[in-house]
Amino acid sequence: MAMVGDAISHAVLPGIVLAFLITGSRDSVTMLIGAGTIGVLTTFLIEFFHKKGKLQTDASIGVTFTWLFAIGVILISVFAGKVDLDQDCVLYGEIAYVPIDLWITKAGVVMGPRVLYIAGTVLLIILAFIFIGYKELFLTTFDPSFATAIGISTITWHYLLMGAVSITTVASFESVGAILVVAFLIAPPATAYLLTENLVKMMIISSILGILISISGYYLAAGTDGSIAGAMAAMSGVFFGLAFLFAPKEGYIFKILKKQSAPTRLE
Amino acid sequence: MIIQADDPIVEIHDLTVSYDKKPVLWGVDLTLPKGQLIGIIGPNGAGKSTLIKAIMGLIPNSSGYIKLFDDELSNVRDRISYVPQRETVDWDFPASVMDIVLMGRYGKLGIFKRPRKVDREVALDSLRKVDLEGYKDRQISQLSGGQQQRVFLARALAQQADLYFMDEPFAGVDAATEKTIIKLLREMTERGNTVVVVHHDLQSVTQYFDWVLMLNMRLVASGPTAETFNTEMLQETYGGKLTLLSEVGNLLKQGAFPSREKNEQVKS
Numbered sequence: 001m002a003m004v005g006d007a008i009s010h011a012v013l014p015g016i017v018l019a020f021l022i023t024g025s026r027d028s029v030t031m032l033i034g035a036g037t038i039g040v041l042t043t044f045l046i047e048f049f050h051k052k053g054k055l056q057t058d059a060s061i062g063v064t065f066t067w068l069f070a071i072g073v074i075l076i077s078v079f080a081g082k083v084d085l086d087q088d089c090v091l092y093g094e095i096a097y098v099p100i101d102l103w104i105t106k107a108g109v110v111m112g113p114r115v116l117y118i119a120g121t122v123l124l125i126i127l128a129f130i131f132i133g134y135k136e137l138f139l140t141t142f143d144p145s146f147a148t149a150i151g152i153s154t155i156t157w158h159y160l161l162m163g164a165v166s167i168t169t170v171a172s173f174e175s176v177g178a179i180l181v182v183a184f185l186i187a188p189p190a191t192a193y194l195l196t197e198n199l200v201k202m203m204i205i206s207s208i209l210g211i212l213i214s215i216s217g218y219y220l221a222a223g224t225d226g227s228i229a230g231a232m233a234a235m236s237g238v239f240f241g242l243a244f245l246f247a248p249k250e251g252y253i254f255k256i257l258k259k260q261s262a263p264t265r266l267e
Numbered sequence: 268m269i270i271q272a273d274d275p276i277v278e279i280h281d282l283t284v285s286y287d288k289k290p291v292l293w294g295v296d297l298t299l300p301k302g303q304l305i306g307i308i309g310p311n312g313a314g315k316s317t318l319i320k321a322i323m324g325l326i327p328n329s330s331g332y333i334k335l336f337d338d339e340l341s342n343v344r345d346r347i348s349y350v351p352q353r354e355t356v357d358w359d360f361p362a363s364v365m366d367i368v369l370m371g372r373y374g375k376l377g378i379f380k381r382p383r384k385v386d387r388e389v390a391l392d393s394l395r396k397v398d399l400e401g402y403k404d405r406q407i408s409q410l411s412g413g414q415q416q417r418v419f420l421a422r423a424l425a426q427q428a429d430l431y432f433m434d435e436p437f438a439g440v441d442a443a444t445e446k447t448i449i450k451l452l453r454e455m456t457e458r459g460n461t462v463v464v465v466h467h468d469l470q471s472v473t474q475y476f477d478w479v480l481m482l483n484m485r486l487v488a489s490g491p492t493a494e495t496f497n498t499e500m501l502q503e504t505y506g507g508k509l510t511l512l513s514e515v516g517n518l519l520k521q522g523a524f525p526s527r528e529k530n531e532q533v534k535s
């Protein structure tokens with residue numbers, strides 16, 4: 001499942017470019033719709049190749065997203081003159097530009113960074129989605145056949161979830177780029193998984209970790225005068241490593257200590 | 268030998284199910300009675316799980332139709348409970364025992380609604396019935412195989428259904444848990460519920476089930492255990508596996524069964 005997020009974050013590129021080429025506007029709603037559509041199409045293709053083509057899931061993911069991403073890259077280079085996007089920006093993003101990209105109303109009032117509003121809106125949508133659909137998401141993820149048996153459509157919820165992953169990805173994409181999106185999609189929950197066994201706590205810890213990673217990553221970048229996105233991705237690895245070693249129950253060191261103390265307890 | 272039930276709760280007509288165009292169940296035609304404990308037996312790959320998955324609409328039929336409570340599945344879902352095989356879910360999923368049992372209430376709750384107090388009470392009561400009351404806040408990753416199976420059973424009980432389909436509820440559980448489960452299933456049928464169980468252990472068939480289905484890609488036999496479960500039908504169901512069969516045959520002749528052997532069946 002983790003790699004599906006990775007796949008989507010890359011595969012939405014042609015969606016973004018096509019949405020721009022068709023409407024000619026770079027406004028965020030258009031982008032979100034274009035990317036969201038391709039995101040769901042990506043998950044559909046992954047399922048399709050897996051089920052009908054008898055491909056393993058990882059192979060199916062690999063084929064689908066590289067191919068879609070490549071189309072995106074080709075579209076950008078072909079329409080380079082018309083598209084206000086470039087590969088570097090898409091891959092690495094440039095979070096340092098966020099404060100400059102302001103939302104200014106028609107009356108000329110400066111409302112602050114544009115990305116803040118987009119990401120904020122998406123955050124509210126996702127929170128509402130999780131709040132309303134928690135029960136169904138929980139069940140269809142844990143036990144799809146039971147869900148189907150009681151009449152809940154697992155396919156619908158799968159695509160809704162993947163749609164949510166898509167719009168989250170796209171909203172973040174603009175500011176931080178695909179690579180950092182993947183790091184933030186996977187590292188905080190993976191770290192939280194080592195720290196708790198409760199799904200709600202896991203989501204809360206993930207969010208807090210995301211914030212900690214961003215702040216510490218920013219200062220790491222400032223200190224080393226390096227890429228901000230790169231430093232944040234690096235910090236997500238550091239946090240994961242710390243949790244892996246020192247987590248109270250699942251931690252590696254704790255497990256070793258437990259192993260060593262076990263024989264003495266037996267005596 | 269296929270005996271039809273009077274006033275059937277499950278009615279299957281000419282059911283054929285295929286995976287990748289290769290039929291795994293051929294022309295199954297049967298009726299099942301209400302209020303009984305019903306066993307589905309047959310060798311590995313005989314289509315036992317497939318049959319109940321087809322009944323629950325989890326896999327499409329190539330032909331035939333199924334009627335439950337003389338109605339279509341979609342109209343009677345809330346009266347039916349399905350217990351999947353234990354290994355089909357990820358038990359490392361971050362969830363507590365209570366979370367899982369509450370899933371049994373989701374069907375009654377409907378979409379978007381949160382479990383109410385009454386649902387928690389039903390769930391707790393179900394846990395009590397499987398002797399896991401003290402485990403309600405335990406993480407599911409910390410449970411033993413037998414406890415996992417009982418959690419699934421509690422979830423099924425929380426559904427408060429009339430008809431239960433269970434896929435191998437005795438797989439990988441110890442003898443004590445098996446006893447607890449069978450006692451529970453008995454109580455359920457005594458209350459008028461119907462329980463259909465996929466089963467592997469031939470030795471306990473006569474002891475456990477009122478009615479038995481014998482399956483090997485097609486339906487070999489269906490009827491009351493006393494009339495149906497005999498050497499001839501076993502021969503037909505298990506075909507070439509004669510060593511096992513002659514053994515069972517001999518046991519049947521003697522009319523006595525040895526104490527339960529602990530040979531784990533490997534599911535293909």
